[in-house]
Amino acid sequence: MGGITTPSTYTTNWDSTCALAYYELKGTPIIDVTSTDLICRSPDMTDKRTPFAATAGEVVRVTWGAEGSTTPLKGPCSFWLAKQSSGGVGASWVKIHQYTNDGTDSNWCTDVIASKSPSKNSGSYDLTIPEGLASGLYILRSEIIDITYADKDPFDDYTMGARYYANCLVLNIQGDGSKPLSNPVNILSAYASLEKKPLLASKGALTFTYPGPAPLSATA
Structure with missing residues (x-):
């Protein structure tokens, strides 16, 4: 994710200042699922970014690249939330949404992200913040799994096996709810x-x- 906005203000109010700092080689995938890089691919999970203000139950639009550039990856994606105070360490993450494939065609989450022309919000995905969530600061983690070679055993040259791309944003979620x-x-x-x-x-x-666990919502 390069940033976040609302569907109605896309490209006119596109916020990248809430993106948690990540490694300079952001195009490099994670192939080792035992590495802490899998959490947010960030060198500093305590990095304090300016949070994006959102409301529980609101639809937000997450973006990849500069102002919605498309992704060349192929595969599913998921979105997770954790309290910022946790730093993403340990049992702190809840999967709020995932998009996979129902097996009836070749449409993946990455196809949804990349299918629209730049004038129609390419490189973006609309995500609903869970309703009733307690107010506070949260880390929103997105993950795309490139499955181009996911039927092969992984190797260190990044040419085989599943390739994981994860990064995070900081949200200030508000509302009247109290659900943890x-x-x-x-x-x-x-x-x-x-x-x-x-x-x-x-x-x-x-x-x-x-x-991982079942999501709060899912799209095939």
């Missing part, structure tokens, strides 16, 4: 079973089982 993040998990523990294992049974497979 229920049943949070440790992302590293949730993904541990995937270490050095293919994600897809065969090349070109359409169906995909996303790692």
Whole structure:
């Protein structure tokens, strides 16, 4: 994610100042699911960014690249929330949404992100903040899994295996709700079973089982 906005103010009020600092080589994937890079791919999880103001239940538009440039990756995506005070450490993450594939066509989350022309908000995805959530500062984590070679065992040259792209934004979520993040998990523990294992049974497979817990909402 390069930033966040609302659907009605896209490109005119596109905020990148809330993006948590991440490694300079942001195009480099994570292939080791035991690495803490999987959390936010950030060198400093305590980095204090200016949070983006959002309301529980509101639809926000997350963007990739500069003002919505498209992504060349192929695969599913998911979105997670954690309290900022946790720093994303341990059992602090709740998956709020994921987009995979229902197996009926070749449409993936990345196709949704990249399918629109620049004049129609390419490189973006509309996401609903959970209703009733307690007010406070949160980390929003997005993840795209490039499955181009996800039927192969991973290698250190980044040419085989699943490739994970994760980064985070800081949100100041407001509202009248009081719900905490229920049943949070440790992302590293949730993904541990995937270490050095293919994600897809065969090349070109359409169906995909996303790692981690069930999301609060999902799109096939």
